[in-house]
Amino acid sequence: MTDEPVTAPRPVPLNNPANLLTAVRIVLVPVFVVLVVVSGMTEPGWRMVACLTFCVASATDFADGWIARRYHLVTSFGKVADPIADKALTGSALVLLSAYDRLSWWITGLILLREWGVTALRFWVIRYGIIPASRGGKLKTALQIAAIAWFLWPVPEPFDAVGTVLMVAALLITMITGVDYVLQAVRIRRKATGRG
Template identity: 50%
Template structure:
């Protein structure tokens, strides 16, 4: 049989579970903000807002796992999954800044790194793909856990929860900066290697 006559590999449909979860996460961002600012100093409303945020974070874990396990990675998911993630965590960080519960300089450093690395990935895509590393995954987990604790509203909670929340936030900040610098190093290496291969082949 002539391999040239073989049917081309079909791409998975954009209408699949991982992409639906990504869309759900995007929709939950304004829902989260409305619930959070409805009564930001009421423990019940804060718990509800935290629950919405937590559900949205869990959709992020689920869609990536399902997409990889069942080979449902699509261009839609590649584009919108990181956008949904950054929109959700960005909304949480900025909201905590507006409420005066987290220092703005921490928020600015983290958000500059998050959006900067997202832009960097897109910018070097023509040279090669920059995969997520273990440090980046640890950063995401610590950011998510610290945000969940802060969103609960630390003031009326036992003091030890505040210590844990701030400990996680400082760890998240450190991982955010360190992994950001590592991604820049990776990006420079990917670009350098791609240019070297191109010159060697010309």
């Protein structure tokens, strides 16, 4: 039996397509905020531009994760910056919608509490394991994006009511998956510390 040399894992460069898309999303957040403020949620043209900017930024969220996993480009920067970029984008959109009286503040508050709470949970257990994104979590993200986009776009009545339906569905899935992530975090922590 011969001993074969153990090859070290190939280092992942920080400057890669996945991280670049995450950086683009971070840059687009203030651009999106400015566009919404300029629109005042009353100018249809500016609202459309703001909505398209939000959708492009949201698309980078799906693209950077897929590229990172598909081509083994996961980095420490990506693990930290990606969720922060996500929360900054959806969080700013929800706050702006509430500030312009398009969305109740309690809905924005509950969603933000869950989003930042789950992010804190991920960092709480990161030394013991990773809480993977579940199908419910992905559905939650898709519903939130769809609902926010519907509110941003100048949809005429009575079709604007669809945005409310989407947001209620997003809120329900957001809360349900939030509880699931808490249970996962507790299980990971207990298993790692020998208490489970």
